[in-house]
Amino acid sequence: MKIRTLDRAAMEAAELRQAQLTKPSGALGELERLAIRLAGMQGRVCPQVERVAITVFAADHGVTVEGVSAFPAEVTAQMVLNFLNGGAAISLLARHLRARLEVVDVGVAAELPARPGLVSAKVAPGTANLARAPAMTPEQLADALAVGRAAAERAVADGCELFIGGEMGIGNTTAATALICALTGGDPHALTGAGTGVDDATRARKAEVIARALALHGAALANPSEALRRVGGLEIAALAEAFLACGEAGVPVLVDGVIASAAALAACRMVPELSDWLLWGHRSQEPAQQAVFEALGARPLLDLDMRLGEGSGAAVAVPIVQAACRLHGEMATFAEAGVSDAH
Amino acid sequence: MKIRTLDRAAMEAAELRQAQLTKPSGALGELERLAIRLAGMQGRVCPQVERVAITVFAADHGVTVEGVSAFPAEVTAQMVLNFLNGGAAISLLARHLRARLEVVDVGVAAELPARPGLVSAKVAPGTANLARAPAMTPEQLADALAVGRAAAERAVADGCELFIGGEMGIGNTTAATALICALTGGDPHALTGAGTGVDDATRARKAEVIARALALHGAALANPSEALRRVGGLEIAALAEAFLACGEAGVPVLVDGVIASAAALAACRMVPELSDWLLWGHRSQEPAQQAVFEALGARPLLDLDMRLGEGSGAAVAVPIVQAACRLHGEMATFAEAGVSDAH
Numbered sequence: 235m236k237i238r239t240l241d242r243a244a245m246e247a248a249e250l251r252q253a254q255l256t257k258p259s260g261a262l263g264e265l266e267r268l269a270i271r272l273a274g275m276q277g278r279v280c281p282q283v284e285r286v287a288i289t290v291f292a293a294d295h296g297v298t299v300e301g302v303s304a305f306p307a308e309v310t311a312q313m314v315l316n317f318l319n320g321g322a323a324i325s326l327l328a329r330h331l332r333a334r335l336e337v338v339d340v341g342v343a344a345e346l347p348a349r350p351g352l353v354s355a356k357v358a359p360g361t362a363n364l365a366r367a368p369a370m371t372p373e374q375l376a377d378a379l380a381v382g383r384a385a386a387e388r389a390v391a392d393g394c395e396l397f398i399g400g401e402m403g404i405g406n407t408t409a410a411t412a413l414i415c416a417l418t419g420g421d422p423h424a425l426t427g428a429g430t431g432v433d434d435a436t437r438a439r440k441a442e443v444i445a446r447a448l449a450l451h452g453a454a455l456a457n458p459s460e461a462l463r464r465v466g467g468l469e470i471a472a473l474a475e476a477f478l479a480c481g482e483a484g485v486p487v488l489v490d491g492v493i494a495s496a497a498a499l500a501a502c503r504m505v506p507e508l509s510d511w512l513l514w515g516h517r518s519q520e521p522a523q524q525a526v527f528e529a530l531g532a533r534p535l536l537d538l539d540m541r542l543g544e545g546s547g548a549a550v551a552v553p554i555v556q557a558a559c560r561l562h563g564e565m566a567t568f569a570e571a572g573v574s575d576a577h
Numbered sequence: 578m579k580i581r582t583l584d585r586a587a588m589e590a591a592e593l594r595q596a597q598l599t600k601p602s603g604a605l606g607e608l609e610r611l612a613i614r615l616a617g618m619q620g621r622v623c624p625q626v627e628r629v630a631i632t633v634f635a636a637d638h639g640v641t642v643e644g645v646s647a648f649p650a651e652v653t654a655q656m657v658l659n660f661l662n663g664g665a666a667i668s669l670l671a672r673h674l675r676a677r678l679e680v681v682d683v684g685v686a687a688e689l690p691a692r693p694g695l696v697s698a699k700v701a702p703g704t705a706n707l708a709r710a711p712a713m714t715p716e717q718l719a720d721a722l723a724v725g726r727a728a729a730e731r732a733v734a735d736g737c738e739l740f741i742g743g744e745m746g747i748g749n750t751t752a753a754t755a756l757i758c759a760l761t762g763g764d765p766h767a768l769t770g771a772g773t774g775v776d777d778a779t780r781a782r783k784a785e786v787i788a789r790a791l792a793l794h795g796a797a798l799a800n801p802s803e804a805l806r807r808v809g810g811l812e813i814a815a816l817a818e819a820f821l822a823c824g825e826a827g828v829p830v831l832v833d834g835v836i837a838s839a840a841a842l843a844a845c846r847m848v849p850e851l852s853d854w855l856l857w858g859h860r861s862q863e864p865a866q867q868a869v870f871e872a873l874g875a876r877p878l879l880d881l882d883m884r885l886g887e888g889s890g891a892a893v894a895v896p897i898v899q900a901a902c903r904l905h906g907e908m909a910t911f912a913e914a915g916v917s918d919a920h
Contacts (some may be wrong), residue, residue, distance in 0.1 A: 250847030256659050257666060257774035258647065263862065264884025304601065304919040312916040316599050321909025323600060330903055383868070430601035431919065519606065537880065537898070539606025549610070552880070558671055566664025573655040576647040576774065 235482040237392055237507035240274035242437045243486035247371045248273035252278075254567040258576065262561060264535070265554070268513070269562035272555075275486045275511060276302040276395070280563035283486070283555050284332035287394035288545050289385045289476065290317060290324060291469035293341030293378075294360030295405030296369065297447075302408045302440040307360075311344035313544075317402070318349050323542055327549035329459045334392055340381045341403075341468030353379040357468050363445045364409060368464040375463040375471055382472030386479035396555065398515075400545020401493045404430075407520060412444045412465035414522040416455035417499050418529050422448065427520035427541070450497070458503035466500065473497035478504070481511040488513045488555065489532075490548040491541065492520035499526045513555065515548030516540055578825040580850035583617035594623075597793045597910040601919065605904060607878070608897070609894035611856070612905035615898075618829045619738070623906035626898050627677035630737035631888050632819065633667060634672060634812035635687060637703030638748030639712065640790075645751045645783040647773045650703075652840055653747045654687035656887075660745070661692050666885055667743055667867070669893035672691030675844065683724045684746075698724040700811050707752060708790045711807040718806040718814055725815030729822035739898065740823045741858075742816040743888020745838045747773075750863060752820030753839035755787045755808035757865040759798035760842050761872050769862035770835070770884070799869075801846035809843065816840035821847070824854040831856045831898065832875075833891040834884065835863035842869045856898065858891030859883055 248270045251380040253259055260266065272281035292314045299309045316322040317337050320329065328335035338353040339346055347354060357377040370378065370398035382399075389397055403409075407429035415422050422444035428437055447465050448455065455461040462471055474497040480487045482503065489498045489512055502509050509530055516536035517523065535551045568575050591613045596602055615624035618674065635657045641650045657667040660680045671678035678792065681696045682689055686703040689695060696892065700720040704712035725742075731739055746752075750772035758765050765787035771780055789799065790808050798804040805814055817840040823830045832841045832855055845852050852873055859879035860866065870877065878894045911918050 256656065256664060259886050260774065261883065261885040262666070262889075263884065265599060265883065270591045306917050307901040312914070313599065316909060316914040316916055319909070319914065321599060323904055323905075323908055323912045326903055326907045327900065332899075431603065446915070527805050535881070536897070538608060538878070540604065540608065541606065542600050546605075550897065553900075554879070554893065557670065557673075557893045560669055561666055564664075564669045565666055566659060566662070571655070571659040571662065571664045573659055574649050574652050 237481040237486040237505055240510050241277040244275065244277050244279055245270050245274035248281040255565040256568055256571050265558040265561060268500050268555060268558040271564050272559060275484065282559050283396040285393055285395045286331050286398065286552055287337045287389035287392060288324065288333050288398040288400055288549060289338060289389060290400035290402060290545055291338045291340050291472040292402040293468035294343040295403055295409055295467055296361045296363035297365055297408050297443065298405040298457055299363055300365055300443045302443055303404050303467050304432045304453045305404050307343060307404045310402055311342050311346060311403050314342060314346060318351050322544060324549060327546060331549060331552055334389065334394060336385065338381060338385050340378055340472045357381060360468055364412060364465045365443045369464045369466055378468045378471035379475035382475035383479045386476035388481045392484055394485060397485050397487050398545045398548045399476050399494050400490055401469045401473060401543055403467055403469050406467050408444060409465060409467040409470060410493045411522040412447050413415035413461055413470065413496045413500060414525050415444060416461040416465055417458060417503055418453055418525045420525045425522040425525055427522065428481060442521050443519065458500050462500045469499045474501040478508055479500045481508045485514055487511055488515050488548040488551060490545045491518035491542055491543050492523040493524045495526040499529060502530060515551035520549060580848055580905055581827040583853055584620040584712045587620050587622055588613050588617035599911055599914050599916050608901040608904060611898060611901040615829060615902060618827065625902050626739040628738045629674050629737055629741065629895055630732035630735065631667065631671050631676050631741045631892060632679045632681060632732060633743035633745060634681045634815040635681050635745040635886055636811035637686040638746055638752055638810055639704045639706035640708055640751050640786065641748040642706055643708055643786045645786055646747050646873040648693040648747050650747045652684060654689060656745050657685060657689060657745065660733055661694050663705055663810040665887060666889045667887035667892060670889060674892060677732065677737060680722060681722055681728050681817045693890045700724060704810055707755060707808045708786045713806045721811040721814035722818035723865055725818035726822045729819035733826045733828055737828060740828050740830050741821050741888045741891040742811045742832065742837050743833055744816060744886055746812050749810050749836050751783055751787060752808060752810040752813060753836045754865040755790050755849050756804055756813065756839045756843060757868050758791055758803040759808055760786060760801060761868045763868045768865040768868055770865065774785040800854055801843050805843045813840045817844040818846045821851055824851045829856055830847055830854055831858050831891040831894060833858050833888045834861035834886050836886055838869040842872060845873060858894035861890060
């Protein structure tokens, strides 16, 4: 499948419409540009994003044995249950957005009970330690990609107008930062952040672990798919392929924080046309995400010092995207309202 | 009346609650700080801002004879009708927020027909040209303040949990910029923006007009109330007093763009304690607003290149404030969810 091309005619019609709305030209700033891009994605002059799908991929990381996280690895499984019980940030954000929320176990170490809203698609009980071996075998990578694609296809089949990919995985800022360093040539000491909130000594160790992984995997990291396999994660691979499936199906993606951004960057390195389909929810506190923004020329909608993951930053940004569409679609034109245009 | 003091006990309890929610400490960034501040304003551990009131004050400006705007002055009245007919940006944003929307004619030059949702409280048919005389007489200033206070009191009586003051007035970025220069000592050539979208020559003329006004009124501008009277506007005065009335009643204010920011700064110069009650919706493209942020140490929630006014930027930011409250009030604690806390 190929990434869909944007509908330029719809974008031109949307731009013309923007110029006729009862406001000074350009006065809605980024909201105007958003509405025009979404018109191109949805192939209609007045786009809408009322039906939002949030898919949270959960997986564990072998690299946690290196002591890179403030939380014990069992929190991955505990948080999956919290998502399903409605008590996590993403649960209630989804509830208030009336969004479809699906949680996919693509590689949680613990066995999880069958539960409504949980898709069991465990590829492996977590990755291998990326500082000592490839995180995934080629088969595991292929399986994780397939899990992501199937999840996106379910969301698309359900009629979603905007897709958010969230994640849960203790240790995954280490994998995401390693992947971003591999794909951008960034320095791990500069791009490693505090993750869930490690102290300075742990952050330095985390950067060292990433540097060691980059040295271990070496030239193989030049290939984006190999980089994803060697220093990524099962949920990161699933996210990357879910985003590609959205681009193929013509569904806009609202990217969340550093983990989702790492997956989006890997996907764009595999298929550059995907970038047309990506909107960026927020600037997180993780420095590696900034390297993704720079690599892709991206501008996030929000900048609120968030660093939670789960898809939460993107979910908080959804009302901004909805406001852009509603303003574009519902405002009166100068002619309709009998308002004089500029001199 | 006095500005209410924040409830420190509620803020401490809210901070304790934040530390127990199932997320890394601090991971919701600005949303955590917002929830804690709102707890202090509302005097309850779990604040909520579901009931939003938007009051748009409309007035004309004598300074438009200097050719400072891209739009003719009659647009003020035309846009008031557009607000009431539901076609303006603020109309549909209010509709989607299920907010109370009231439009107050505090000084529109044209006679407006009686209409539901329109409060007729015309103090004068616009201000005098601030570049040649004080914009208002002392009586007009007092009347405009009273109109603002009464409007805020209606919103408070209606049970609003968050107040947004919007405005409409062709020429009012000139008045707002002059007022901000007067109150901060800023240079009009640096702080004058494009308003509704004037060209460079008009912007230069606008800065000259402001510089002339500052020279004309001179030392009298050192008094914030006199600055408001001499270089402000009827809607700016109404906004300033509405904000003060909110602070006295204990209702948080979400400040909009450069006009509302100028009013908020004037109000804070009159009663510094008001700043506790102000949240800042967005960073507009008008440079003078930045001078207000610096003067008050304010950080806006959004930065989307908007410059429309009407209260629109604040209205777009409301879901961020609501998300902060909902996350704070509805997330599970570590104990409730059986999730392990950090090491």
